[in-house]
Amino acid sequence: MQTQEKEKQTETRHMLLNVGPSHPAMHGVIRFIFELDGETIVSADTEIGYLHRGFEKMCEVGPYNQAIPYTDRLNYVSPLINNFAYCLAVEKLMGLKVTERCQYIRVIMSEISRVTDHLTCIGATAMELGAFTAFLYMMKAREFLYELVEQVTGARLTVSYGRVGGVKADLPEGFADQTRQVLKEVRKVLKEVDKLLSRNRIFVDRVKGVGVISKEDAIAYGITGPFLRSTGVNYDVRKAQPYLIYDRLKFEIPLGTNGDNLDRYYVRMEEMEQSMIMIEQALDQIPPGVVRIHEQGEPMVAAQMVDEAKMGRIAGIAQRNVLLDPTLQGSTKGFHEKVNVEDKKTVLPPKEATYGNIEGLMNHFKWVMFGHGIRPPKGEVYFPVEGANGELGFYIVSDGTERPYRVRVRPPCFPIMAAIGKVLEGGMMADVVPTFGSVNMIAGELDR
C-alpha cells in the first residue's frame, strides 16, 4: 500500500543529454543527443556537419591536380589512400595506366597509411578506456611509420603525394631496408599491445558484447570496411574488385563473428599484420627504380641553370644533373622515365627539361597555366578503393574542360555514423565511448 503511493508520487521521466560537439570523448566535432532512461539509452540522435568545408564545391573551382591537397584533408589519418583514390579515378576517366613501379609505390604507401590509421584507432579507443600505455606505445609505432612517410613525401600529414599519372617523387634510396626495419619495430609494439589488451579483463569487459550490429543491418546501412567485416561479411575492395597490383599479393581478410567492439578490435589488429605482409611482398616484387649516376659532372643548382639558359649558354645543360629544392628531389628525369606515365599532357616534365630546353619549358607552362592542364574526356567515372575505414569511392564527372564538373567522394564513415544511433540504442551511456571509438570516425571525411 505504502509503496504504491510512493510510486505515484515519484514520477520518472526520460532525460535528454547532449554530448558534443566539442567533448573529450568525441574524436572529432560531432554532436549526440541521447534520450536516457536512467543510464540506458532510449534513443540517440546524431548531428554532423561541424567540419564541413565544402570539399566538393572547392574541387569544381580549380584544375584536376589542385584537388589533391584537398583530398589530404579528408581522412587526415591516412591521407595517402585518399590521394591515390582520387588519382585512380581521374586516370580511369582518362584511360591511363601508370607504370609498374608506380603501382607498387602506391600499394606500399597505401598499406603504410592503413597501418597508421588502425594504430590511431585502437590506440585512441584504448586510451579512452583508461589504457594510456597502449596508446603511447601505438603512437610510438605510428611515429616510426610517419618518419617513413615523411622521407618519401616530404610531409607527415598533408602529404599531397599522388599525382594524376604518377606520384610526386620516387622512393628514396635505402627505403626497402628501412621499411623492413620499421615493420620489425611495429610488430614488436603490436605484440606488446596485444599482451596488454587482448586478455586484459578491464578492456575485454568494456568491449565484449558491446556495440553489436547484425550482418543484415550493416549491409542495409551500406557499411563497409572493418566495421562490416567484424560481423563476418567478407567484403574488401582489394579482393572483390582488385585495383593496382593487389591481385598479385597474397593476403587474407580477417573476419569477425559477433560484430561487437571486441571483434572490431581483433579485425583491425589482424589487418595491420596483413598490411605489413603486403608491404613486404611488394618490396620484394617492386621493379628497380633509378640509380643516380653522377657521371655528368657535379649537379647544377636549378637557379643557376635558369640563369645560364637565359644567357643562351644552353650547350649540354639538359644532360646535367640538376640540384633541386628538397621538396622536388624526386622530380628528375630518371624518375620520370621509371615512374610517371609517358604522356606529356598528363604529368609535369622533368625539371632538367623545364630549365634546360624550350620544349620542356613550354610543356611545363601548358600544364600549370590558368585554363590549361589535363583535360579528361567528357564522361563520368566511379572508382572505389579500400580505405582504412571502408570503401572510399570517388565519382567524377568531366565536361571536357580542365576543371572537374563534379567531384563526389563517398566517405566510409558516413554510413557508419548513420547507423551508430541504432547501434547505441538500448546500451548503457558508458558504452558510448568504446563503441564510438571503434567506429574511428574522422570528421574530415565525414563532413567534407
Added chain:
Amino acid sequence: MDILNQLKSKFSEYVIETHSQCGDATLVIKKEGVIPLFSYLKTSPELDFNFLMDLTAVDYLGREGSRFEVVYHLYSLSKNHCLRVKVDVGEEDSSLDSVSSLWPAANWYEREVWDMFGIKFKGHPDLKRILMYEEFQGHPLRKDYPVNRRQPLVKPVPMN
C-alpha cells in the same frame, strides 16, 4: 552488358538510355520508375543489389532537358557486380520517391542531396539539412550558388 539489356527490355517505359563508359554499367531512367526499378533491383535473386554504395546528385545547369541527375551506385555482394542508375529530375518539380524504405543507407544520403541540391524525396522519414545549419539559405552545390558566398551565423563584432 547483360544486366543493362535485361533491364532495358523489362523497364522499357522508364529507361531513357544506357551506356557503359569506362566499364561502368549505367542506366538513365525517368523518375516515375524509381520505386518499381529499385525494388526489382533489390529483391530480384539474380541481380541481388543489397548494397546502396552511394547516392548523390549532379547539377547540369543550362543543359537541355532536366536540370538535375540523382546518381545511385549499387553493389551486389553475392554476385560481385555494380550498377549506376541515374534519375532525371527537372527543376520545376525537383522531387522524387525516396528509397530509404529499401535501403536504410539512403536516409542520410538523401538528406545530404536535399541539403546540397534542394531535391526533395517523397516518403523520406525526416528530410532535413545534414551538413549545413537550419538557418542556411539556398543549396550550396547548385551551380548557380556562388563559390565565395558566405553566410556566417555569427556576425563579426567590431573591436573597440
